[in-house]
Amino acid sequence: MRILLITGIVIGPFLMYYLSNTWKNIRFLFHIVAIISTMVFGIIASLSIYQIIIDNTVLMTNIHAIFLNPFFLLSGSYIGLYMLYFLLTLTMKQ
Secondary structure, three states, rough: HHHHHHHHHHHHHHHHHHHHHOOOHHHHHHHHHHHHHHHHHHHHHHHHHHHHHHHHOHHHHHHHHHHHHHHHHHHHHHHHHHHHHHHHHHHHHH
16 A cells, blocks of 8 residues: 555656646646645635534544545645646756
8 A cells, every 4th residue: 555655646746747748738627626625625624623623622632533534635635746746847847
């Protein structure tokens, strides 16, 4: 499982970079998905923190339940890959 994750982190941004150079319109799709993922990530995080404040519970024991949300994990994963892709794109322009 670790090999798969490491391979995805290394190959993912390069694959995105290759696809964005092959098809110019896919770049727009990458940006839109990144915006949506950031919004989903932020909304889930803020709602979880708000619920902890409303319930007046200990933060560290309840906040880790956020990692059980698949939308949070998927959106966070895409944001990480997108940031690496974006840094790769900026590096290649230099």
